[in-house]
Amino acid sequence: MSYDIAIVGAGIAGASLAAAIGDRARVLLLEGEERPGYHATGRSAAFWSETYGGPDIQPLTTASGAALQAGGYLDPLGAVHIGRGEDAPAIAALLDEFAASPVALAAIDPQPLIPGLLPAWTLGVSEPTCAYIDVARLHGDGLAQAARSGTTLVSGARLAAATRRDRAWRIEIEDGRAFSATILVDAAGAWADEVAVRSGVRPIGITPYRRTMVQLQTDPLVPATLPFVIDVNGGFYFKPEAGGRLWLSPHDEHPVVAHDVAAEELDVAIAIDRFEQAVDWRVVRVERRWAGLRSFAPDRLPVYGMAEPGFFWFAGQGGFGIQTAPAAARIGAALLLGGASPDGIDPGRYAPARFRS
Structure with a gap:
């Protein structure tokens, strides 16, 4: 045919x-x-964020939002971009990048929203429209x-x-x-x-790139009210999952030849180290680890x-x-x-x- x-x-x-x-x-x-x-x-991290990918991608994400919402594919999550005192320029740049867009962003104190956040992380930007997506x-x-x-x-x-x-x-x-x-x-x-x-x-x-994800059990268990948390400098992100678990990525991008990729131990260790520099939760165990491919022109x-x-x-x-x-x-x-x-x-x-x- x-x-x-x-x-x-x-x-x-x-x-x-x-x-x-x-x-x-x-x-x-x-x-x-x-x-x-x-x-x-x-192998997606399964979130919808209008800031993800930057202002060049935001119009495509925003234009997709109504269809995704109408189809019942989105569930409320909310996001908080966090930074330390020295990250003030990066926080300001994030707000400035999207100032002329329809994305609702606001400078906030992240401490009340993220239990266990270490004291150094004093800066935050809220992105309330961020949502889970049923991939x-x-x-x-x-x-x-x-x-x-x-x-x-x-x-x-x-x-x-x-x-x-x-x-x-x-x-x-x-x-x-x-x-x-x-x-x-x-x-x-x-x-x-x-x-x-x-x-x-x-x-x-x-070019294909490898991105690492891990599922953690922590002590205390992750509260269901935790937002999607993103390091404003791109060092990590994490979000709550069912059963008090946490999905964590070191936000890595390793150029690779396209193939069936798997998480590497070094990248898992880097992810956990960066996580432990942000919150005082104890990592009880790594329950899952995987990697996926992303590809960029x-x-x-x-x-x-x-x-x-x-x-x-x-x-x-x-x-x-x-x-x-x-x-x-x-x-x-x-x-x-x-x-x-x-x-x-x-x-x-x-x-x-x-x-x-």
Whole structure:
């Protein structure tokens, strides 16, 4: 069977795009793993924050908020960015970065909101709109909506090569299967550049990075009222989870070759050391540790748009691909099939043409 659009990658990017376009085109969704969302989507820290990714990403996050809220994917959490006395310039810069945006931020004393916060951490910025995000349901609903719209999902389908002839792509899978499509969408996350190369398209320079997460049991147990806590200098973040547990990251980014990453002992130790420099809680045990992949273009903005005839980039969504998924899908659908992008967002700023020499 020939398809109008073949999407490589069934993580949150590919799933949300397929859901947005599946009722207007014959869509094929190819996933290299047996389970979609295995490498990045399924290992998310699961929060929605309008400041995460900085002011260049905030419009995409904010534009996604209404859809996420309407779908019941968000639950209240709230965030507090914390700093010590010497971090006053960083606190001021954070407030200044978002002063002209709709994001509600306010300078506060963080001590009353974070039990056990050590006395040196005297500065804070509240971000009350920060929320938990139900990543698994969001991703699953995207795949389900795509299926209802007629999208064909093929798992265990690693791309071997794609060749364009007579305005159509012949897409060859490593196990010998082949498909045909008019447009090829690269939503392969950390493998996006590899997919481009296998399709005879010049890569952009999208780099995969490893991010570490650990689940801790602490003494005392984490209160359910704890906000999402972020070091204003980017050294760590942590948030409460069910059963009084804590999810902690050292906010690391290690460039890697795209593969099935795992947490490394040194990064786990760094995370715990930074945590213990912020609060007086005792770490009882590390209950889980994992790592996920995030991938960035050279300018750290996502890449949406046609690069060469029939080849469409939908990648480079860093660690913010989940919280921006609804807006990204609308942009992708508008560029592929026509229609409106989210209000106030110019899709041209994300076009792959910006990387042409």
